[in-house]
Amino acid sequence: MLTVCLPGVYAARSDTRFLLESLSCEHISAGSKVLDIGTGTGALAVAAAVRGAAVTAVDVSRMALASAFCNGLLRGRRIRIRRGDLFSPVRGHRFDLIVSNPPYVPESPFPAPGSQSRAWDAGxxxxxxxxxxxxxxxRMLAPDGVLLIVQSSVADVPKTCDLLRRSGLRPEVVARARGRFGPVMRERALWLEQNGLITAGTRDEDLVVVRGVRA
Structure with missing residues (x-):
């Protein structure tokens, strides 16, 4: 089916598709409240909406939100879109499920130019x-609510689990897949080595989905 991806918007790639597999295992019923943080083209938001969820999609990019909204309409679903940083546009709301494919690539001092870099550069x-x-x-999750995040093993999965645990969630790695670096990580591999983020010669990574349940 046709997917709208307006200029400058991060198109769904292997990490999004990997997170979609974990999303498909979550219990979503009619009226479940789902939040997609950093929605991009809305692939995750649409997948939840077609299962009957009431979905809110957040992004800092107007073009991303327009893409997500159009992709929802193409599948007969209306997605609520909000522009802003992380949870700021939805303060005071609670969700049964939060999904996110956030930026997680270590950012070199000399990042490649281009408006899409904010979709992956993360300090x-x-x-x-x-x-x-x-x-x-x-604080954004309803009781027994679930958070699903996808990230690279290069960005310290144990720290993610530790922070979730300390924040009051029960963390668990629910999916892991080994693969070669994508183009951005390949271009930064020597810088990653020099800064101790990968061992010398490493050119592959794990994609990891972390699930946290509100305790």
Whole structure:
């Protein structure tokens, strides 16, 4: 089926598809409240909406939100879109499920130019957005609510689990897949080595889905 991806919007790639597999295992019923943080083209938001969820999609990009909204309409679903940073546009609301494919690539001092880089650049350790998601998610979840995040093993999966646990969620790695670096990580491999983020010669990573349940 046709998918709208307006200029400058991060198109769904292997990490999004990997997270979609875990999303498909979650219990979603008619009226479940789902939040998609950093929606991009809305692939995750649409997948939840077609299962009957009431979905809110958040992104800092107007073009991304327009893409997500159009992709929802193409599948006969209306997605509520909100522009802003992480949870700021939905303060005061609670959700049964939060999903996110956040930026998680360690950012070199000389990132490649282009408006799409904000879709993956996440500070020197790749954790600028992940840390905030981990710390802030609990207060946005309904009782027994679930958080699903996808990230690279390069961005410190144990830290994600530790932060979730300390924030009051029960973390678990529910999916892991080994693969070669994508183009951005390949271009930064020597910088990653020099800064101790990968061992010398490493050119592959795990994609990991972490699930946290509100305790």
């Amino acid at each position: 020197p350790a790749g954790r600028e957005v992940l840390d905030r998601l981990c710390v802030q998610s609990r």
